[in-house]
Amino acid sequence: MLKKFFRKKLDGEQKPQSPVPTGLWIKCENCKALHFRGELESNLMVCPRCGYHFPVPAKDRLYMLFDKGTFEELDIDLEPQDILEFVDRKPYSQRLKEAQEKTGLKDAVINAKGKLDGKDVLISCFDFRFMGGSMGSVVGEKITRNIERAAEERIPFICISASGGARMQEGIISLMQMAKTSAALALLEERGVPYISVLTHPTMGGVSASFAFLGDVIIAEPKALIGFAGPRVIEQTIRQKLPKGFQRSEFLLEHGLIDMVVERKDLKNTLSQLVELLS
Amino acid sequence: MQTLFEFEKKVDKLRKKIEELKSMGKFDPVVVEEIEKKFQKKIKEFYGNLSPWDRVQIARHPDRPHTIDYINNVFTDFIELHGDRHYGDGKAIIAGFAKFSGIPVCVIGQEKGRDTKEKIARNFGMPLPEDYRKALRVMKLAEKFRKPIITLVDTPGAFPGIEAEEHGQSEAIARNLLEMAKLKVPVVSVVIGEGGSGGALAISVANKLLMLENAIYSVISPEGCAAILWQSQDKVKEATEALKLTSRDLLKLGIIDGIIPEPLEGAHRDYETTFKNFKEHVLRALDELLGLTPEELVKQRYEKFRKIGV
Secondary structure, three states, X not given: OHHHHHOEEOOOOOOOOOOOOOOOEEEOOOOOOEXXXXXXXXXXXXXXXXOOEOOOOHHHHHHHHOOOOOOEEEOOOOOOOXXXXXXXXXXHHHHHHHXXXXXXXXXXXXXXXXXXXXXXXXXXXXXXXXXXXXXXXXXXXXXXXXXXXXXHHOOOEEEEEEEOOEOHHHHHHHHHHHHHHHHHHHHHHHHOOOEEEEEEEEEEHHHHOOHHHHOOEEEEOOOOEEEOOOHHHHHHHHOOOOOOOOOEHHHHHHOOOOOEEOOHHHHHHHHHHHHHHHO | OOOHHHHHHHHHHHHHHHHHHHHHOOOOHHXXXXXXXXXXXXXXXXXXXXXXXXXXXXXXXXXXXXXXXXXXXXXXXXXXXXXXXXXXXXXOEEEEEEEEOOEEEEEEEEOOOOOHHHHHHOHHHXXXXXXXXXXHHXXXXXXXXXXXXXXXXXXXXXXXXXXXXXXXXXXXXXXHHHHHHHOOOOEEEEEEEEEEHHHHHOOOOOOEEEEEXXXXXXXXXXXXXXXXXXXOHHHHHHHHHHHOOEHHHHHHOOOOOXXXXXXOOOHHHOHHHHHHHHHHHHHHXXXXXXXXXXXXXXXXXXXXXXXXXX
């Protein structure tokens, strides 16, 4: 009962907040072509010229995947806390406030339940704009709750990652979220509920090295940077230039680390088919 | 403020001088004793006021007891097992079976290596996916044969390199987190030196997590944190303080279950006492767990991690 009370119904018809940079024209980061915002949006934020996949805010992503008007956001009551009272060049509490104002989100992940081609699914979706999609205690808790919910209700779980890794400002507590989320996945395994992990640009560090790489099926968007250590850290450690395409989706596919690279326009269909086949 | 290493050098010099004075027998014993008392007081003062950054230095001290030292001195009948059965044999993680206080156990630990040659061979204690997969394979053996698992954590972090990424470093770490959560035998992990991020966590999803007094455990190295958040290596001390990575901080935060005390001047100054304390604390932790059923062990471990955070 109480759970129901905390769930906020979202209006499927409501237009999502505008993605990435504001303004009428958007420049492709890859081929530098200028695109009219509307044109880019109707192409799912993929450059029509070169196929570059722009980062997508979490809510827009949910609208792209769920059937119109079918999803509700879950666990919206969770607020991040500055447990360590962490201050670097700015207090963490201030960083949180700024990120919240910028994105309209409370933290870097949204949990939602809805229908994907008529089938019930639970989705956790990262928003990279919120402190680089970093995982602190709220992100870890939300992912864990969605996994536990999926196990309990026997509904397939989909996680869409976009994260720089663990959130340093929550220190060891963010590190422990890796263990917490991964341990929860044992529940899904036990009940035979499918978990599909979608890796988008970028998926690194503590997110990569926990639930993101534990999907029954792992999908990546084209050319996404995916890995444990960042390319700069690797270069500094081994003092070598990295090979071209290193840690990109296609490189991971070639090395047997993921199941497939799927373009954004095909993502919903692929997920739908997998859910159908595995459930 | 002087650094730990400067202080250690000074202490050694003074200690030698005092010994000399004593052996010469020319001075009034009362005076010598007075000098020695003052000297001891100074040492106590220094080690009683260690900053988190000092502890980082002790945790990384080149003479600190390593996994190999624990295996050789605290365990008996050790047999090392090799290979992940997929690709290779990581050298940064040692895994095998041994007796601990007469009980057959599985022991797994990260080893940094002592001299230059060994450090290189051990990849400075930075595991590759092969290391993690070997560790998991041996932990699964322990589960099969119902032996408790003791893991020793001492790594700057999982290796950031081309082959590590090619072989699936992320997957290897992630898999260990999931599989360790399911283990039906007791798992006790001890951070003996450096607990470097995911690379440390991947062998420490334990029922009981202990830390040596001067060990550290952190989401990122102080250097890495300073570089990213402060964009300056000069801020490494600030980063160290902010990260709350000492054993006392982590006990307060409810992340670890206990602290294994070290000799006053650190584990590296007195191995025997360190091993004695280690044995006593790990045995106590094991004792508490040996009474639990496999299901209770899994549940206890799950709940321990489940409650961390909000």
